[in-house]
Amino acid sequence: MTSLSSSSRWSDADLGRTQVRGTHRVDLRPTGRDVFADARPIDFSRLSWREVGRPFRVENWSRDRRAWEAEHDESLPVPLAWRMFNRSFQSLFDTDPVRARVAALREAGLRLSALQVKAAYAALSEVARWTVWNQAHRVGDTVWDPRAKRSLFHGLDVKRPRILFLGAAEGYEAMLLSAMYPGGEVVLVDYDEYCVTGRFGAFPTDYPFLGADPATGAPRVWHRDEMDVSYLVSDIRDLDFGREFDIVVSIGLVEHFPDQYKPMAFDWHRRFLRPGGYAILTTPRVALRTKAFYRLFGDLMNFSYRELQNVAQLGLYAHENGFEVLRHGEIKSHNGIVCRAR
Numbered sequence: 389m390t391s392l393s394s395s396s397r398w399s400d401a402d403l404g405r406t407q408v409r410g411t412h413r414v415d416l417r418p419t420g421r422d423v424f425a426d427a428r429p430i431d432f433s434r435l436s437w438r439e440v441g442r443p444f445r446v447e448n449w450s451r452d453r454r455a456w457e458a459e460h461d462e463s464l465p466v467p468l469a470w471r472m473f474n475r476s477f478q479s480l481f482d483t484d485p486v487r488a489r490v491a492a493l494r495e496a497g498l499r500l501s502a503l504q505v506k507a508a509y510a511a512l513s514e515v516a517r518w519t520v521w522n523q524a525h526r527v528g529d530t531v532w533d534p535r536a537k538r539s540l541f542h543g544l545d546v547k548r549p550r551i552l553f554l555g556a557a558e559g560y561e562a563m564l565l566s567a568m569y570p571g572g573e574v575v576l577v578d579y580d581e582y583c584v585t586g587r588f589g590a591f592p593t594d595y596p597f598l599g600a601d602p603a604t605g606a607p608r609v610w611h612r613d614e615m616d617v618s619y620l621v622s623d624i625r626d627l628d629f630g631r632e633f634d635i636v637v638s639i640g641l642v643e644h645f646p647d648q649y650k651p652m653a654f655d656w657h658r659r660f661l662r663p664g665g666y667a668i669l670t671t672p673r674v675a676l677r678t679k680a681f682y683r684l685f686g687d688l689m690n691f692s693y694r695e696l697q698n699v700a701q702l703g704l705y706a707h708e709n710g711f712e713v714l715r716h717g718e719i720k721s722h723n724g725i726v727c728r729a730r
Contacts, residue, residue, distance in 0.1 A: 398596035400609050410484045413529045416598050416609065419538045424724065427717035430700055432707040440704055443643070443695035444674045448686040450476075469692035471580050474557065476688045478587050481558075485522035489515055517684060524681070528720065532560055536719035538598065540726065541565055543715075544666055548572040548602075549634035552660050554624055555641040558587040559617065561668075562637060566617070567599025567610035572634070574617040581621045588619055629660045636660050636667050640722070642705065643671040643695040654709035658729045667711060667729070670722040671697045678721060699723040 398414065406415040452472060453464050464472075496511035525531045541564065548571035553562040556576035566574050576588060593613060601608040620627075636657045645653045657667040672678055674696035682689055682696070702723045703713045711727035718724070 397594050397611070398609050400607075402596065402609065403598070403607055408526060410486075411481060412526055412532070412592065412595075414596055415529060415534050416596055417535065418598070418607070419535045419542070421539075422542060423536055423539045423719060424542075424715045424717035424726075427699070427715075430703060430713075430716060432700075432703045432713050435700060435704045435707075437704070440698070440700040443697045443701055444679070446679075446682045446690055446694040446696060448683055448690055450690045451687045452476075453691050464691065466692055467579065471582060473689065473691045474580050474582055474587060476691075478558075478590060480521055480525070480688065482590060483518075485518045485526055489518035489522065492518060517688075520681065520684060524721075530720040533720050533722070534564060534598065537561060537564055537724075538568065540670075540715070540717065540719065540724040541568055541668070544569065544635070544726070545664075546572075546634045546666070550632060551575070551635045551637065552629070552633040553577065554636065554638045554656055556588070556619070557583055557639075558591045559619070560591070561639050563610075563612050563615060563617065564597055564599075565635060565637065566615045567597035567608075570599055570602045570608075570610065570615075572616070574615060575633075576617065576619045577622055577624060577627065578619075579621065579623045584619045584621060624656050627660070631660060631662050631665075633660045634662055634665050636665065637669070639670050640672060642669060642702075643697060644693055646693055650705055651709050654706065654711065657727075658710060661729060664728065666714075667706075667727045668725070669702065669706065669727070670719075670724045671695070671702050673718055673721055673723050674698050681721075697723060699725070 398416065403416050406413065406417055453469065456464050492511050492514035496508050496515060499508035499511055546569050549569050550572055551562050551565050551574045553559055553576045556562065556578045559576040562574045562576060566572065593611065597610045599608055599610045638657065642650060642653045657669065661667060678696055699716050699718055703716050703725055706713055706725055706727050710730050712730050713725050713727050715726040
């Protein structure tokens with residue numbers, strides 16, 4: 389564990405170190421084992437939905453969504469739902485969870501002493517949320533999860549790649565790819581303009597990405613201001629790119645589309661790929677702790693359609709929609725696949 393001060397910039401001298409900071413963890417330790425090479429083999433061409441079952445639907449909707457729909461007497465429009473989600477989710481990243489937990493505990497005590505039971509219960513719910521978020525993101529690093537994602541991204545046959553990130557939010561995974569395969573270009577795409585300043589713009593500029601030195605191949609620390617990153621505010625359907633990207637990536641995107649729209653979502657990944665290019669997709673894993681997370685954080689997370697999947701389901705969707713799955717596996721909270729268009 390490094391003792392680097394919060395105002396210092398990480399450098400190659402810090403390779404192999406990790407540190408828990410006020411709102412997040414940084415981790416420059418090398419990936420221990422290839423969790424994707426260790427995954428059980430799956431022949432997706434032989435799978436059926438009868439074998440793998442259907443994904444789990446998360447339907448405990450946010451209080452804000454329910455209030456909007458009650459006021460307007462219609463379903464919350466998807467673009468608005470996405471904007472509400474981005475602001476709500478980013479509030480977690482912007483907050484020191486330990487301080488927030490202490491404040492919520494103090495509030496719960498005050499409300500209990502005044503016999504305000506309902507308000508005390510609400511404050512105790514805040515205590516639970518900040519406790520879980522602190523462990524999940526800041527301590528356990530299950531949201532960014534750089535070591536496992538480096539394992540997923542390992543071994544791609546690319547040099548100086550052009551990378552397109554669909555539904556990019558803060559753009560974390562594209563920056564991780566850019567560090568691992570340096571010298572190329574990253575294009576982040578999201579149709580919520582807030583993501584440019586409120587998510588990508590709020591991402592800590594001193595956050596270090598473990599990557600490679602393009603001259604020697606040796607490990608090197610990268611920061612986002614050393615990368616060629618641009619942000620495009622656009623509906624994916626309106627993009628006019630051709631087949632020009634070496635990598636098209638989405639993190640937690642396709643699970644937001646019901647089955648009748650999944651062919652469209654997978655086509656987005658194919659449409660912009662160069663021949664032989666890679667599509668990389670992840671979705672939240674179905675598990676008891678994941679279900680519990682979306683239950684506890686429902687008011688902050690559940691604004692639109694969402695599924696929890698297993699890796700067999702994600703891979704079968706990809707195969708049915710024209711992809712060959714090259715690598716598959718599970719990381720802390722997500723399934724991951726690396727594909728090529730067939």
